[in-house]
Amino acid sequence: DGGITQSPKYLFRKEGQNVTLSCEQNLNHDAMYWYRQDPGQGLRLIYYSQIVNDFQKGDIAEGYSVSREKKESFPLTVTSAQKNPTAFYLCASSIIENEKLFFGSGTQLSVL
């Protein structure tokens, strides 16, 4: 089955700790995205990547970092510089930029 897999489903971060959220897709999509969703709010774009070894900042990139070493994988690191990391994180991909997005099932990140 083709799709987007996010792991883990739930993640807890201690103060001062970096954590990495995994996103893997087997859809052969070029573009991948990370969004943050806060309760009762829409999605806000953190980072996106149109092609391997290239990525751009979205609207709320501060305190986050990404890499795109393989077409299938786009991990997101939430660094200690992100002071309010508790949110639901969604990864998405599209065949090319500006085409319809397909989403993973999300990771809920909470601070201990």
Add this chain to the structure above:
Amino acid sequence: GEDVEQSLFLSVREGDSSVINCTYTDSSSTYLYWYKQEPGAGLQLLTYIFSNMDMKQDQRLTVLLNKKDKHLSLRIADTQTGDSAIYFCAAGGKFYFGSGTKLNVKP
């Protein structure tokens, strides 16, 4: 950037039609999208409309686009309890999303 606005809540009775509305600012969007999100899950693409179309029908779903007013709507016919979810419209090249409309379907 893009601004996409939706009303926050809609409550309907089972069997009625639901209409969810969305306004957007970026007229350069090639496509406009409707997504559905169930609790604790990712977003599921429901339907989309090409920007040069006025209407698209897909089974129980009807999308209407008024480009002049930059207004998009999603009509769900014969709404069922399983349709209870949050519905997002999305527009723009980088997929700007509205805040979502929570649809509550009462039996």
